[in-house]
Amino acid sequence: MKTPLLTLLLAFGCHVALTAQQSKAPDSLQSTTAPGKTPSTQELDKLAEEAQKALFNSVDKTTGAASANGAKDGTQYSPYASAPARLVPLQPLQSPGTWTKDSVHKLAVMEVAFGGSRETVMIELYPNDAPQTVSNFIDHCDSGFYNGLAFHRAIESFLVQTGDPLTSDESARTKWGTGGEDKTIPSEIKLPHRLGAVAMARRSDKVNPERRSNGSQFYIALGNFVSVDGKYTVFGQVVSGLETIKRISIMPVDANDCPVARIEIKSIKVIDQKGPMQLPSMSADKGLRYIKPDAARSVMSRLFRHIW
Numbered sequence: 001m002k003t004p005l006l007t008l009l010l011a012f013g014c015h016v017a018l019t020a021q022q023s024k025a026p027d028s029l030q031s032t033t034a035p036g037k038t039p040s041t042q043e044l045d046k047l048a049e050e051a052q053k054a055l056f057n058s059v060d061k062t063t064g065a066a067s068a069n070g071a072k073d074g075t076q077y078s079p080y081a082s083a084p085a086r087l088v089p090l091q092p093l094q095s096p097g098t099w100t101k102d103s104v105h106k107l108a109v110m111e112v113a114f115g116g117s118r119e120t121v122m123i124e125l126y127p128n129d130a131p132q133t134v135s136n137f138i139d140h141c142d143s144g145f146y147n148g149l150a151f152h153r154a155i156e157s158f159l160v161q162t163g164d165p166l167t168s169d170e171s172a173r174t175k176w177g178t179g180g181e182d183k184t185i186p187s188e189i190k191l192p193h194r195l196g197a198v199a200m201a202r203r204s205d206k207v208n209p210e211r212r213s214n215g216s217q218f219y220i221a222l223g224n225f226v227s228v229d230g231k232y233t234v235f236g237q238v239v240s241g242l243e244t245i246k247r248i249s250i251m252p253v254d255a256n257d258c259p260v261a262r263i264e265i266k267s268i269k270v271i272d273q274k275g276p277m278q279l280p281s282m283s284a285d286k287g288l289r290y291i292k293p294d295a296a297r298s299v300m301s302r303l304f305r306h307i308w
Contacts, residue, residue, distance in 0.1 A: 096239045096277040107273040109296035111266040121241035130188035130235035141268040151263040152176040156249045161219040183215035191234035193225040198236035220245050240290040271295040
C-alpha cells in the first residue's frame with residue numbers, strides 16, 4: 001500500500017483519470033499490466049495513486065473543497081452548513097454550544113504536538129451510525145495506541161491523515177501509510193463527507209471489494225466531498241479545533257504528501273460530554289474552539305482551570 005491515503009477513491013478516481021485512455025485501452029489496467037496478467041498489489045496502488053491525483057485536480061477541488069478564504073463564489077464552507085454542489089443537501093449540524101442539558105455525546109479529545117506547542121482537537125463520535133468502528137477507535141484510544149503517532153498525509157483543502165502505527169518510528173518514513181492492515185473493520189458506510197468529517201481509511205476496491213476499513217488509520221475531511229460519499233466509513237465529526245487541522249494541511253510536505261516536520265498525536269481521551277460545550281467568554285463569537293471538558297483534564301489541570 002504505497003499511498004498513505006489507502007488508495008482513496010480508486011473506483012471513482014480511475015474513471016476520472018483514465019477516461020481519455022479508454023478508447024485505446026478497454027481495460028484500465030492495461031497501461032501497467034500485460035494482457036492476461038493478474039495485476040500486482042503494487043500495480044494497483046500505483047494506478048490508484050495516479051487516479052487519486054487526477055481526482056483531486058478535476059473533481060473535489062472544484063466542487064467541494066474548503067479553504068480558509070471560502071469558495072470562489074464567496075460561500076464560506078462550514079461544518080454547520082450544506083455544500084452548494086451537493087444534489088442532496090446536508091442537514092445542518094447542531095452546534096455543540098446548543099446541545100441540550102440532558103444530552104450525552106461521545107467525545108474524543110485529541111492533543112496534537114504542532115509548531116512547538118500543543119493544540120486540542122475535539123471529535124464527536126457516532127456510535128449509533130458506526131458502532132463497530134467507534135468501538136475499535138475507542139479501544140485504541142483507551143489503550144494509548146495512538147499516542148506518539150504522526151500525521152503522515154496532509155493535502156491542503158482535502159484532508160489530513162494519521163493513525164498508522166509505523167509512524168512511531170521516524171526512521172521508517174518510507175513505509176508510513178502502509179501500517180494498520182493486520183486488522184480490518186467491516187464497512188459501516190452511512191454518513192456523508194462534510195467539512196470536518198472523520199472517516200476510516202482503507203485499501204482500494206480492487207483488493208478490498210467489501211470496503212473494509214483499516215484497523216487504525218483515519219482521516220479528517222477538509223471539504224464537503226460528494227465524490228467519496230458511500231465509499232468510506234465516516235464515524236465522527238470535528239466539533240472544535242478545525243482550524244488546527246486546516247493549518248496541518250498547509251504544512252510543507254514531501255513527495256508523498258507527508259509533513260516534513262513531525263506533527264504528533266500526544267494523546268486521545270474519549271469521554272461522555274453531558275450537556276452543551278462551553279466557549280471561552282473572550283471568543284464566544286467564534287464558535288470553533290470550545291473549552292476542553294473537565295473530564296478530559298488531569299486533576300491538576302482542573303484545579304488550575306477553576307482557580308483562574
